[in-house]
Amino acid sequence: MIMTLATGLIPALLCGLDRVACGQFMISRPIVAGPMTGLFLGDLHAGLLIGACLELLWMGILPMGATIPPDDTQATVAGTVALTSFSSVSAITTDVLLPLVILLIIPFALLGRLPERFVRERNHWDLPELSGPSGAVINRIARMHRRGILNFSVLALFNYLLIAVGTIIVLYALPTQLYRELATAPPWLRYAIAFAGSVFFIEVIHVRRAFTLFAASFSMGLLLLWMV
Amino acid sequence: MQHLGFLYAILPALKHFYPDQGFADAVRRHAGHFNTNPYMAPAVIGTTLSLEEQRAGGEGEEIDIADFKQMILAPYAAMGDALFWGGIRPLAAVIALFAAAKGEALAPLAFLLLFNLFHLGFRWSGLRRGYHQGIALIDFIHDLKLPDWAIRAKEATIVLLGGYFAYIVATGLEAAEIPLFWGLILLPLTGLLAIFYRRGGSVFQATYLLAAATLLLF
Numbered sequence: 001m002i003m004t005l006a007t008g009l010i011p012a013l014l015c016g017l018d019r020v021a022c023g024q025f026m027i028s029r030p031i032v033a034g035p036m037t038g039l040f041l042g043d044l045h046a047g048l049l050i051g052a053c054l055e056l057l058w059m060g061i062l063p064m065g066a067t068i069p070p071d072d073t074q075a076t077v078a079g080t081v082a083l084t085s086f087s088s089v090s091a092i093t094t095d096v097l098l099p100l101v102i103l104l105i106i107p108f109a110l111l112g113r114l115p116e117r118f119v120r121e122r123n124h125w126d127l128p129e130l131s132g133p134s135g136a137v138i139n140r141i142a143r144m145h146r147r148g149i150l151n152f153s154v155l156a157l158f159n160y161l162l163i164a165v166g167t168i169i170v171l172y173a174l175p176t177q178l179y180r181e182l183a184t185a186p187p188w189l190r191y192a193i194a195f196a197g198s199v200f201f202i203e204v205i206h207v208r209r210a211f212t213l214f215a216a217s218f219s220m221g222l223l224l225l226w227m228v
Numbered sequence: 229m230q231h232l233g234f235l236y237a238i239l240p241a242l243k244h245f246y247p248d249q250g251f252a253d254a255v256r257r258h259a260g261h262f263n264t265n266p267y268m269a270p271a272v273i274g275t276t277l278s279l280e281e282q283r284a285g286g287e288g289e290e291i292d293i294a295d296f297k298q299m300i301l302a303p304y305a306a307m308g309d310a311l312f313w314g315g316i317r318p319l320a321a322v323i324a325l326f327a328a329a330k331g332e333a334l335a336p337l338a339f340l341l342l343f344n345l346f347h348l349g350f351r352w353s354g355l356r357r358g359y360h361q362g363i364a365l366i367d368f369i370h371d372l373k374l375p376d377w378a379i380r381a382k383e384a385t386i387v388l389l390g391g392y393f394a395y396i397v398a399t400g401l402e403a404a405e406i407p408l409f410w411g412l413i414l415l416p417l418t419g420l421l422a423i424f425y426r427r428g429g430s431v432f433q434a435t436y437l438l439a440a441a442t443l444l445l446f
Contacts, residue, residue: 024266026317026343031324032336044333051336052328055321060431062313103439106432134243134251141255145236185443187403191396192438195414198389199421200431205314207382211422215415217390225398226408 001085004041005164008081009157011037012074016156019073021149030054030076037080046087046094047080049190053102054079056194060201068113068120071159075109078164086171096182097171099189104170108163115162119155123148234262234269241277245284254280257294264301265308270351272300274358275365282362291363300366307374315381316346322388329395 011033019028026032030051038047058072083101087094202210235258242254264272279293324339358365397411424434 026340029317029321029339031321031328031339035333035336045331048328048331048333048335052325055325057431057435059318059321062309099439103436106435110432134246137252137255138239138243141232141236141239145232148232187400188442189439191400192442193435194396195393195417196421196434196438197431198393199418200425200434201318202386202389202418203422203425205318205382205385207379207386210382210386211418213383213386214390214418217387218394218414219390219412221391221394222398222408222411225394 001089001168004081004085004088005161005168007040008037008077008160008164011040012077012156012160013153015073015077016160017149017153019071019156021152028073030058030072033073033076034080037077038084041080041084043080043084043094046083046098049094049098050079050083050101051076053098053190053194056201057102057197059197060204062204068116070106070109071112071116071163072109074112074156074159074163075105078108078160078162078167079105081164082167082171086168090179092179092183095187096179096185099185099193100174100178100182101167101171102190102193104167105163108166111166112159112162115155115158119151123151231260231262234273235259237269237273238277238280242280245277245280250284258297260294260298262297262301264305265312267312267347267351268304268308268354271354271358271365271369272297272304274355274360275300275362276358278359278362296363304369307369307378310378311374311381312347315378315385317343319381319385319388322385322392325392326388326395329392329399 015028015033015036017023018025027036030053032051034047034049034051034054035044036047038044038051041047054072054076058069061069061072079101082105083094083097086092086101087097202214207213235255238258239255242251242258246254258276276293276297279291279296283293320339320342323342324335327335327338354365357368361368393414394411397414398408401408401411421434421438424437425431
């Protein structure tokens, strides 16, 4: 358990930096962060499952302007860690645990906005002393730049640990009866979660006749599959 | 990209343009507020460098570089957010989700390839064109009609999303040996959920409600 939690620190840092501070090549998106964490932990399937589900759930929450969305990146990394570690010690399959883990990480991910707001507010800077050779000025500014990246690194690791440890503690605290019930629960649960996110995306992207497009595409797809 | 990141990115060029004097003034000019979409920022950097180079060579004094930057930040941010965050990223994600639904381990790579090819090309081209064309880049960006492309990408995403859910629902129904046309129940559910969101409901509240309803019904 501790080793799995510690291994998760690597994708948490890499993906956390990509989210805001460095590159933004989107390895921070759930569809990538989940499988990447799964690879580190030796369970790609679990990462792919949780990554796909969280990608749909979070698809409509966009980082427009100065808004701070819940930390979907650390939620995915922590969720994958919680899923694989608890599954290995409890012998409950990742498919059964998946919806429960997602429902548990959401409140912790929302809580993660508080430290993120704190770090962003603290990330202000004042122009350094500009006297002296230009090389020295560049070094001073580069040092401030690196300090900003360090702040976001600490934030990524903090949020990861907050969500992962919180989720794992709750998973242990839940009664075993619940897991027995979950094992017989329908597979619709995870699709219900993904569906909530997708409809939210369609609602917020401001495209005229979005629901008509979705309904037509869904109906056509379903009817075609029925006919084939 | 924000304040210090922008300054840090252009520092080596400023040092090159102002080897003797004027470097500190140039740094002061770019130490103010800066916040735009990260994929549009290279275009601003390229244009800024072009203007700084002209000023260092004794030309272009009539253009206030700081004012110019402030003028284009908000529209570039709006265009970039709509196109990259609201358009291309969800489109690439839904395509990758199809692969993930089939258990394809390369799904994340498909997402990274689709998204990064586009934005890296745009970043590189923005930087180069901004540097070579200067403020004429504004016309070029305008002619690209990025908001129209954003709408097209969003429409394509919705159509693919509909197809994705058709596949997911059909797979689930087949496994439960239920006739596929029952899946059309999802349509009124979509409408109800949309009404819930329009009345201020959040995606997370909807998630818990749907999960509870699923557990109760099945």
